[in-house]
């Protein structure tokens with residue numbers, strides 16, 4: 001099967017590499033020739049490095065599997081198209097409608113969108129039953145998780161086909177309902193937003209919150225370091241999209257602190273400054289390693305994360321097993337949040353949320369009904 005990839009940016013190039021390494025011929029199309037040339041060069045470089053490290057036998061052989069096209073007409077013989085262009089619904093819809101005119105009737109059309117509705121993208125096609133979401137994580141060749149998101153119009157028979165293909169590509173697929181943020185970008189929101197909130201309230205500074213989450217919580221990166229790494233142009237925009245898509249549910253409310261960084265162009269590591277200043281010679285702030293304070297920070301953020309995971313389970317966004325896989329493979333959490341809930345105790349988690357709810361009188365801290373039921377019945381979640 002020939003795989004077509006639309007968009008040769010960070011995600012498109014990564015997905016193209018994954019498909020080629022799984023044995024497919026891959027056609028990459030981008031409407032920006034400069035981006036296309038850049039992707040061609042960087043893919044060749046990456047494959048060369050992989051050969052030097054002994055991870056692949058022949059970079060040349062893999063390079064032969066790629067073609068780079070400046071016209072969508074090149075997709076005629078493709079069996080699968082994966083779109084990874086700019087995160088704009090109007091543009092994605094136009095591209096899907098256009099590509100459908102070129103490909104065969106049996107070609108599967110997938111979007112790598114992080115936060116837009118797959119149903120809405122599918123509606124741009126005359127045959128929406130062949131459209132679904134295939135959400136890879138960055139960098140696509142490294143991150144195992146792929147969220148498969150059927151639109152409400154998607155042919156149910158397509159789901160096992162997509163799942164099998166992702167397994168063949170060496171990926172770990174999970175199935176997610178077409179709801180804002182799917183699994184990872186929904187459940188992970190409090191990791192960022194509650195950390196910012198704690199900082200805004202002056203309870204602790206960024207370095208201390210990062211320290212608590214990594215040293216006491218076992219997360220690979222603290223929230224501020226991670227947001228700076230992802231970039232506020234991506235991380236803030238996802239938060240805002242999830243918030244508006246959830247009809248302004250306060251649980252997903254973005255913060256002014258992060259919005260201001262975006263407005264200032266302080267995008268994080270890539271621009272040399274974000275929450276932290278990465279300029280040479282600038283010393284990173286030191287955390288306050290007070291374990292009592294650190295534990296309070298960890299428990300507050302963790303209670304919010306667990307609540308999101310439990311609520312996603314309650315609303316059938318994904319199975320319990322897929323929720324656990326998504327958070328451990330998509331954002332490398334040290335353990336699944338449902339398992340964490342069981343270990344910590346649903347009652348303790350609920351107590352934490354309810355005490356915040358009573359203290360703040362904000363809907364942001366409302367507990368999922370499933371968490372409440374599990375806590376009252378003293379039952380385990382998984």
Ligand SMILES: NC(=O)c1ccc[n+]([C@@H]2O[C@H](COP(=O)([O-])OP(=O)(O)OC[C@H]3O[C@@H](n4cnc5c(N)ncnc54)[C@H](O)[C@@H]3O)[C@@H](O)[C@H]2O)c1
Pocket residue numbers: 006007008009010011012029030031032035036083084085086087088091095112113114115135136137138234
């Ligand atoms: N970057 C991430 O961490 C990440 C992770 C998962 C999903 N995504 C999603 O993947 C998609 C792409 O993200 P990215 O980070 O690779 O973006 P990017 O800006 O690196 O690349 C986008 C590419 O699409 C091209 N493009 C834009 N409009 C086009 C059009 N109409 N036709 C053809 N090509 C067009 C651009 O020239 C550019 O090369 C987005 O939907 C994003 O939400 C991003």
